[in-house]
Amino acid sequence: MSLPAALLSAIERHGCFSGCYRSDSEVLTCIDPTRPLEPVVSVACTDCLTFHPGALASLLPLGMTGNALAAALTAHVRTLRSYRWAAGGYHTKGGGFWLSAAYYGDGLFLVDASRNRSTRTDVEVLADAFRHGVLQPEDPRMVDPSLYTSELSYLNMHAPITNIRTKQDLLASPQRSATPRQSFQRVSIVEFQPLVAALASAPSTSTPAPSAPSTPAILSVPPTLRPAGTAPRSSAPPRPLTVGQLCPRCGSEVQERPLFTGTYLACRC
Structure with missing residues (x-):
C-alpha cells in the first residue's frame, strides 16, 4: 500500500528547503459522528515546526508509525530534490544547536x-x-570552517529546483533571489572548496564525437617489372595467325578443329 497522493503532493509543495520531518503526537479525529474517533498519524516539518501533515491510519500501510511516516516523507522529498542527504531540527550533541x-x-x-x-x-x-558526529563528512577536512565559502540567498522550494550540479546552477534559477521575497526562505549556498576545485579540474567525461571516416589513401601501383633488355608489350592489336603457326599465348598449333556441326580454325585458347 502506497502513501496517499494528496499527502505526497502537500509535502512536495511545502517551502522549507531541507524536506525533513519528525514524528508528531498521535491524534484522534472525528470523521463520522456515528463512529468512534479514528487515529491520525502525523509528522512535523523540522525546519519551520509549524507544518503538520498527516493521514488517517487506515489510509497508510498497515502498522505504519509516526517515525516510519516521517522517514518515508523525508526520503521522498530528498529524492525529489536530488539531495544526497538532508538534516533538520534541533541536535543535542555539541551543546545543542539548530541546523537545517x-x-x-x-x-x-x-x-x-x-x-x-x-x-x-x-x-x-x-x-x-x-565535528560532533551529527553529520558524517564526505571529506575529513569538512570540520574546518575556513575551507568553505558561503553566499546568502533566498529560495522558493514550492517546486523542486532540478539539475543542480554547481553553485551557478542555483544562482541562475528563477526560484532563487538575492534579497528577501514573499514565499522565499533564507538559506546560505555553501561550497566546500577542496571538492569544488577538484570537480572543476577533473577531465570532462563527455564522449567525444566520432571522427569522420578518413578517405582511403590511393595506392600507387608500380609498373610491372620486366627483365632488362625486353621490349614493352605493344598496344597494337595482334596479327591473325595462319594454319600451322604456334599461338604465342597457349603454345598450341593453329589448325582445323571440330565443332558440334562443323569445324573451325583456331588454337586451344
Whole structure:
C-alpha cells in the first residue's frame, strides 16, 4: 500500500528547503459522528515546526508509525530534490544547536542555522555538526570552517529546483533571489572548496564525437617489372595467325578443329 497522493503532493509543495520531518503526537479525529474517533498519524516539518501533515491510519500501510511516516516523507522529498542527504531540527550533541542542511554532493550545500541565538555563522555550525558526529563528512577536512565559502540567498522550494550540479546552477534559477521575497526562505549556498576545485579540474567525461571516416589513401601501383633488355608489350592489336603457326599465348598449333556441326580454325585458347 502506497502513501496517499494528496499527502505526497502537500509535502512536495511545502517551502522549507531541507524536506525533513519528525514524528508528531498521535491524534484522534472525528470523521463520522456515528463512529468512534479514528487515529491520525502525523509528522512535523523540522525546519519551520509549524507544518503538520498527516493521514488517517487506515489510509497508510498497515502498522505504519509516526517515525516510519516521517522517514518515508523525508526520503521522498530528498529524492525529489536530488539531495544526497538532508538534516533538520534541533541536535543535542555539541551543546545543542539548530541546523537545517542539504547536500547535493561535490561540496555543494544548502545551510540555515539562523534559529540559533549565537554569533556563529551557518558555515561554523555546519562544521560543528561534522565535528560532533551529527553529520558524517564526505571529506575529513569538512570540520574546518575556513575551507568553505558561503553566499546568502533566498529560495522558493514550492517546486523542486532540478539539475543542480554547481553553485551557478542555483544562482541562475528563477526560484532563487538575492534579497528577501514573499514565499522565499533564507538559506546560505555553501561550497566546500577542496571538492569544488577538484570537480572543476577533473577531465570532462563527455564522449567525444566520432571522427569522420578518413578517405582511403590511393595506392600507387608500380609498373610491372620486366627483365632488362625486353621490349614493352605493344598496344597494337595482334596479327591473325595462319594454319600451322604456334599461338604465342597457349603454345598450341593453329589448325582445323571440330565443332558440334562443323569445324573451325583456331588454337586451344
